[in-house]
Amino acid sequence: MKPAMETAAEENTEQSQEKKVITRPEMEIGRYHWMYESSRPHQYRHVPALRDSVSPLSTPGCFECCIKCLGGVPYASLVATILCFSGVALFCGCGHVALAGTISILEQHFSTNASDHAILSEVIQLMQYVIYGIASFFFLYGIILLAEGFYTTSAVKELHGEFKTTACGRCISGMFVFLTYVLGLAWLGVFGFSAVPVFMFYNIWSTCEVIKSPQTNSTASGSQICVDIRQYGIIPWNALPGRACGSTLESICNTNEFYMSYHLFIVACAGAGATVIALIHFLMILSSNWAYLKDASKMQAYQDIKAKEEQELQDIQSRSKEQLNSYT
DSSP states (O other): OHHHHHHHHHHHHHHHHHHTOOOHHHHHHHHHHHHTTTTSOOOOOOOOOOTTTOOGGGSOOHHHHHHHHHHTOOHHHHHHHHHHHHHHHHHHHHHHHHHHHHHHHIIIIIBOSTTTTHHHHHHHHHHHHHHHHHHHHHHHHHHHHHHHHHHHHHHHHTTTTTOOOOHHHHHHHHHHHHHHHHHHHHHHHHHHHHHHHHHHHHHHHHHHHHHHOTTOOTTSOGGGOEEEGGGGTSSOTTOSBOEEEHHHHHHHHTSHHHHHHHHHHHHHHHHHHHHHHHHHHHHHHHHHHHHHHHHHHHHHHHHHHHHHHHHHHHHHHHHHHHHHHHHO
């Protein structure tokens, strides 16, 4: 029995020595593990959830869900949208009513013949229709920019997750940047144009204040202080009466139409200025978001390359293990 046991022990020793021999496939695996140690994918084991032993306090509540939802809101885009809606609403609403009051003042006091201000009436009517279009367009455009803000905020929040940015999305973001820039320049012109009626009404109002003032020069009576609307170019020079002097001008300034039109033009000008600020704000937001999306696309390309290299490494390891199994 002893020689048999010794013979078996010797055979086991020889087998263990044969197993300890490092073959070439094992050397290849060791070399790849050493070279790509930092790029190997981490293996995580799935831990089954024990529903019976989970505490109710560990489940997310309503407050945590609300905080998570509020974290994805683009507050900068939301503020810009509210400011844009407010500015456009003030400009369109106040401007429409102020233009109607201006026509009424001209017809009653400065141009009694309808043919003299027919062109001006057509232009004002056309501007009122344009105001309707501006209000509708910017209502839709503000919603689109707000949706773009939600989209890009989600892209930035999920930069290292499963979110995938596409070339079409980046192109749309760039298009919005260009369109908002053009609209900002256009609204600068609208803001300057809306200051013209404010200047005209201010001159009329200041002239009325001079007439009311007791410190009027003794050389010029109140009846000699006049305002000629024809010098502004809104009605032709042959329009009659074309100007108002003295008590007539003072009565015009005391009418409700003049008072409302003057202040509505001021509010409309302020609304145009608010819209310009909102578009500049939108332009900064869109430019920043477009830069974030561009970086996200580069990060996505890098992750794709890294995943491809890891897949190739796994294929090499699997082939090496197959060769090792075939050798053994």
